[in-house]
Amino acid sequence: MFDMDKSWNDGPRSPDATGQSPAAEPYARPRKKKEVEPTRVHPPLLALIDVLFTLMLFFVIAARTKLAEGEIPGSLPNITGTDEVSAEPIAITVRPLGDGQNNCQYELDGQALSDAGKLYERLSSRPKLYGIGTLENIPVLIRPLRGVRWRWAVEAYNQALRAGYHKVRFDPGYY
């Protein structure tokens, strides 16, 4: 039978007189293992960096700063048939002004208007002036004269839409 007292209470054995190591004995204290340094893991970062740089290059080359551009909706006249006209159209004439025709003057109801703000005010106040109920069905025709810069024509178009008119067009007679 197994002798419990002997196995637990004898304690560590010292080298005996013969100089023999006690390691050979059955219940000797186990030797302390040498500490091993943890292995360093090196993921292949170079491949990752390659991909990242390629992505970055793609974006740098193929992208441009977000456009602040938008679209102003409009319609085109039916020049082959006849357009339904529900009301007398309002005509805005855009006249070039200044050196190099860099400025313009708007004309509405025979009145010269020097800037877009005044044009907007005039267009907005028309219902009160002429006792018109709704602006939506009133056609507005933009008539840019020869030499007018595109920006002024778009300005007039924009102010008419802003004032609440829906049927804004460039007058086909001025194409």
Added chain:
Amino acid sequence: MKKKKRGSPGEVGFNYTPLIDVTFNIIIFFILTTEIAEANLAQVTPPYPADSVAHGRVAGENHCTVNIVVKNPDSKDTEGAGEAKEYQIDGEPIPLGDVERLSQEFKSRQANWQRPAGASKDAEFYIEVRGDERVRYDAVAPVLLAAAKAQIKKMTLTAKKKDD
């Protein structure tokens, strides 16, 4: 004197982590602030009307963008800039005032366009007039005439959006 302990020769390592961090940040910046360049957009300075009512550009096949490009995009307004150079549709130049060719182009594109399944009845083909603000209306008018000849009913004018 105490002899210095000789260790293994030190490894010279490059710390990649900040590099990757920076690169990721740059990529995220580009993703957020840019959009892929559209081939059909030429170098044009669109008009910026006061209190612009322009809304976001619509990407898709249901329209044809006509760019009206100036001859000298870098020159100042007072130096004779504003002379239109040509029209451009998808990078293809079309001579100024060539109403017939423009009209043919619009017709063929309209014919090739198919209304997507499930699209509303209002969805229709239109032209986008993307003119430089400096060109004269005389250069734009033929585009409108050609579109009207092609019996296109809708159009949009490209302009800068109002700052939010």
